[in-house]
Amino acid sequence: MGPxxxxxxxxxxxxxxxIEVMAKKGFPINKNNLAQTVHDIIRNDERPTPSKVNxxxxxxxxxxxxxxxxxxxxxSENIDISRNRVTEKDIRN
Structure with missing residues (x-):
C-alpha cells in the first residue's frame, strides 16, 4: 500500500x-520550486513524513x-532583450 x-x-x-497562477503571471514553477514549497508546507505544519529531510x-x-x-x-526559452522590446506598432510597420 505504501505510506x-x-x-x-x-x-x-x-x-x-x-502552479497554474504562477505560470500565467510569467513565473513558471519548476521541480525545485515545487519541492521547496512542499518542504516549507511540511515543515511549517510539522507533518509527519517518511522522508528525513521533508x-x-x-x-x-x-x-x-x-x-x-x-x-x-x-x-522555458529565454527571450533576448530586443525581442522583449517589440511593440504592436513595430509589428504593424
Missing part, C-alpha cells in the same frame, strides 16, 4: 492552482505529475 499521503486531494488541487523525492514528484495531467513539464 499515507502527505496532502489531501484538496491540498494537492490548491498546489495545482498555485523534501519530496523523485517518486513523489512523478506520482504528483501523473495525478495532475493538466500540469506539464516544459523548458
Amino acid at each position: 499515507p499521503p502527505i496532502f489531501t486531494t484538496e491540498e494537492e488541487n490548491l498546489l495545482v492552482c498555485w 523534501l519530496p523525492g523523485r517518486a513523489w514528484m512523478e506520482r504528483f505529475l501523473k495525478r495532475h495531467k493538466d500540469i506539464s513539464q516544459r523548458n
